[in-house]
Amino acid sequence: MSTPRVLGIVLAGGEGKRLMPLTADRAKPAVPFGGAYRLVDFVLSNLVNAGFARIAVLTQYKSHSLDRHITQTWAMPAILGDYVTAVPAQQRLGPRWYTGSADAIYQSLNLIEDENPDYLLVFGADNIYRMDPRQMLAQHIDSGAAVTVAGIRKPRAEATEFGVIEQDAGSTKIKAFHEKVPDPPGIPGSPDESFISMGNYIFTREWLVETLRADAADDSSVHDMGGNVIPALTSQGMAHVYDFGTNVIPGETERDKAYWKDVGSIDAYHEAHMEIITSTLGSPPPAKFVEGGNAHESIIGAGSVIAGGHVRSSVLAQDVRVAQGAYVEGAVLMPGVRIGRGAVVRNAILDKNVTVPDGAQIGVHVEADRERFTVSTNGIVAVGKGIRV
DSSP states (O other): OOOOOEEEEEEOOOOOGGGTTTTSSSOGGGSEETTTEETHHHHHHHHHHTTOOEEEEEEOTTOHHHHHHHHHHOOOOGGGTOEEEEEEOOOTTSSOOOOSHHHHHHTTHHHHHHHOOSEEEEEESSEEEOOOHHHHHHHHHHHTOSEEEEEEEEEGGGGGGSEEEEEOTTSSBEEEEEESOSSOOOBTTBTTEEEEEEEEEEEEHHHHHHHHHHHHTOTTOOOOIIIIIHHHHHHTTOEEEEEGGGOOOTTOOTTTTTOEEEOOSHHHHHHHHHHHTTSTTOOOOOOEEETTOEEESOEEOTTOEEESOEEESOEEOSSOEEOTTOEEESOEEOTTOEEOTTOEEESEEEOTTOEEOTTOEESSSHHHHHTTSEEOTTOOEEEOTTOBO
């Protein structure tokens, strides 16, 4: 059997309103994560490490930093015909922007025509996970499906905020697709769990193109992949589910097997950082500790200096400074953050170049913080880019 031609399409046009103020000046996939990365790096790493190195990243909302990051970080060897390229909304079908994720691909059909793939991996750009998509593609080809949807098992009580896949008993076929229902269906053989959609799809080319064209002609559609395209193929009996729990990554542990995190809110973003501190998803790069400075259970980025300060259970990006007597706990500090002498930062996310002056406090008196900053449901304080507290 000849090697199938595959094109990766990454949907990276998300505005990320629930991540404000972190998305005030950047698209959601461009939000920094883990000290040295951005959210989009996870999906790109998964695809490229699996050998799928022809990837179009569809962008739209405040995409400058995202475009620059992709250009500088994901340069591929052109001699092999590989590429990771950002594709902005081009208005090929008239003077309008993308109206939904399905419309984004429909307006970019020229990319599919140029590459002429057999299969398309249409993946989201907003989640934290490790995956070998070759295993999902193998199931897709074997099943003869029009589309295969990656699903992850979650307790039914936690599935109400996601798109839920109802699996047909006895096969991998999708019986129905439910969007944020109060009583999500269970999994055959595991009634207390539900399959939630990870937002990752593999399509057979002909089926995708035909369905997108039909969707574009439907005035009642909102032109969404999960809301319109997947249900359309489900109704034809051509949609299947891939159980992410069966995906195998060399070197994985019980702690990080089938790890997947939707970081669509400030609380989820902060929680994901707290989880990677002791997992194998990230490792601490070099940093400098002087004047008795120390860090415990934390990730400290290259070029950061802990000068007599104390850091615990936190993630610090590159070029962060924590001065004498300062205390940082449960925090996510992005590049260029400065923490002054004797300052206290707890349970907070500080965007790039935030300055916390000597003796200032963040996350200590949350009600006072609400008057100045964004405070999440769980009490996480988020401070926007470049602010001097």
